[in-house]
Amino acid sequence: MNKVKKKVKVIKIDVDKCNGCRACEVICSSFHATPKYSSSNPARSRIRLIRDPLKDIYLPVYAGEHAAAECMGRDKYVVNGKEYDECAFCRASCPSRDVFKEPDSGLPLKCDMCEDEKEPLCVQWCLAEALTYEEREEEAEEEVQLGDMEIGLKSLVDKYGLQQLVDTVARLANKERGHTSD
Amino acid sequence: MRYAETGYNLEIDLSRGNIERVETDPGLTELHLGGLGTNTKILWDRVPPETEAFAPENLLIFSTGILCGTPAPGANRTIVSTFSPQTLLMAYSMMGGFWAPELKHAGYDKVIIRGQAPNLVYLWINNDQVEIRDASHLHGKGAVETQELIRQELNEPNAQVAAIGLAGENRVYYASIEQGRSSASRGGIGAVMGSKGLKAIAVRGTKDVNIARPAEFMELCNEVLKYIKFREENPIPGVIPILAVLGSPQEMKVHDEAWHTQNFMWGNARTRKKDFWTEEIEKQWTETMESMRTRLISCYNCPLKCGATITVPGQSTYMMKCFSKLTYTMAAMSDLDFGLKIAQRATEYGVDGYSTPQVMAFALELYEAGILTDQDLPGMPSDNEGRFYWLLDRIVRREGIGDALANGTYWAARQIGKGAEAYDHNTIKKHEQLPLKLSMLNPIYFLMYSTGEKMNITQIEGQFPQAPFPKREQREEFVKEWFQVPDEKFKQYFLDWEPRGEFSNPYYPTIEATCEIVDWQERMHYIDDATGVCAGLSSFHLKPPYHIHNLPALISAATGMDIDQAGLTQIAKRNRTLLRAVNIRRGLKRADEKPPANHWKKRFPELETKLLDEYYKFKGWNNQGIPTKESLQALEMSYVSEDLEQRGIIKNEQS
Structure with missing residues (x-):
């Protein structure tokens, strides 16, 4: 397979520097409003600050890929004696919790690194420098572009698992054959 | 919408x-x-x-x-x-x-x-x-x-x-x-x-807050942020640490307390300790703060870190900000370790960090003077710090003497009697003030203390330096980058203001200039109080990121209203005048408008009368401090003058 250059965008999160102000949430929600900056609402933000001052917990988490199903179990971290909420470090919008979902529609949210901006807005607005931005290039194998049918099938795989899909296709194929042989 | x-x-x-x-x-x-x-x-x-x-x-x-x-x-x-x-x-x-x-x-x-x-x-x-x-x-x-x-x-x-x-x-x-x-x-x-x-x-809440002109608004917000960053990197030279940088005074961050501990009064706003701050104390207090302070923290959408989480070993964590760091310490003539510990209990009880320590120091002064006796304070410990805890516990429960003390120094003094009134020496309009006792009357502060209805100087002052800079070159340097002034004349007032001589307190700034300076300071606070912007980024500070030139544009872009500088000034004036009318209707009198008698050693009764007369006039109030019918009309508040007339507070000139 061909090797290609791929841009990797990294937001470095230094929780020790976080002052808990939630400017990241404010500006994220504002940037992604339509039209741009026309409203503000941290509940729509693609970054969420888990903040518990009395326990000294400050944890900015970015919305990652949507997960249609929740994991088989949950995790709970204790770091330096501080106990974090279940699944606190997870970036997925998933059925197990409310975060990273549009408050009205429940549709999943995902960080897009503010696409064409020189730096994601959350980084630009974090004067505490808890969030900093890095870009680097990596060599990666060229991805094969998926066709329409593959995209459709892939989402079914995501939802039901490959085995169930294969079984279903096989069952359908059998039926189909049965009909034609009639 | x-x-x-x-x-x-x-x-x-x-x-x-x-x-x-x-x-x-x-x-x-x-x-x-x-x-x-x-x-x-x-x-x-x-x-x-x-x-x-x-x-x-x-x-x-x-x-x-x-x-x-x-x-x-x-x-x-x-x-x-x-x-x-x-x-x-x-x-x-x-x-x-x-x-x-x-x-x-x-x-x-x-x-x-x-x-x-x-x-x-x-x-x-x-x-x-x-x-x-x-x-x-x-x-x-x-x-x-x-x-x-x-x-x-x-x-x-x-x-x-x-x-x-x-x-x-x-x-x-x-x-x-x-x-x-x-x-x-x-x-x-x-x-x-x-x-x-x-x-x-x-x-x-998970709903949207809408902005009328988004692009314009965001550009202005970005400018504010940029200027905050600039000010963080460029502290103002020649002023005390907490005024050099932005924020509700950075008490949690700054360890250098020479200014507060040596200029503010200890005990019941009585004792000045001019040589208090030594290297040894600085070391000790820095260690105390750093051992108990878990993190510097901010309010919503603000990069300044004015607060801190404080964990005293063996007690539950609490959060602190500003000068409450030192109020208990100084009232009890103790150290920072005591101050941070008792503040934990006081915060849980939910009491004001300014008034509370002063009331307790006042009670102990009465005890020393024999006005309160062991019978009034049964079971009070003999050590000073123990007494503060003991008094605090009684005040919040209104137990015994705590019941009178719970009403503050003014009312407690009158309830206790026996000459206790003389020990209520640091209130304005019955409200405890910062423990400051100074020498020469400052005309600007005289008016702010007397007429500011917040009765709390940090929510009245700002913009204009608290005292003249010693050298003209320093003043010239300061006014160079001072675009926040509403008018160039303020630069001149400051340039000419000298620590001594003809152009010094109390006769300079002139009465006219003093009125304008006080009015500017007050105006900016009234704008902040309507917008919800923190004074620590705005009205309290010298050279703040929010000022009279960008606030009208910010408010207009956010709300869709078209407000210019004159319009915003008019709104601030209307709000300020209405608040005055509310208090006038509740009995506020000119006689109440004065700083504590001992706030300054050198007083100038004649000048003070003139200052108050002229300032009232400047504000559109009569010489009793009551807004006039004309000024209320000009502010579209004739309903106020009608009410004040009906109550006989102002006279109807026609009748």
């Missing part, structure tokens, strides 16, 4: 358990903007002047500012307004934190509370769902503790909770409302909340 504001208030009647969502009149936004401005209008309209602070008819208003919940940095203040049990006038303490933006996102600009709940309750505002809930299990719980308990009970970690402690429940006249790292402490509004049987208000 309404922009920046939601256009709805929540009206809560605790006596009847009634909850209503009421649409507000956009015309009032045009006249008063929001926050303190509209609060004052509501109190004028709906609370008759004879209403007592603890009467069910008194209103307790929790308001957002018009910019709260927008991306304007530091626009996060909750403006709480009511009538004070202590001063008997309007109290409008404010707090930063996270509460006001959350309320906006829940869909409300204000929560207006009236009545009295039969049993202790708390309010749960979750977007459109609003409930009055039983709080009997929270009786006596700490103010910080209560916030946590409610969040757990609601299973809503993102709820923002404002709560009172035992002091508020027991109607201590200087009880605070605590919320996260912030508190609304002055004027006894926590006691009013307690009198209503309201332990807390929890809020969660």
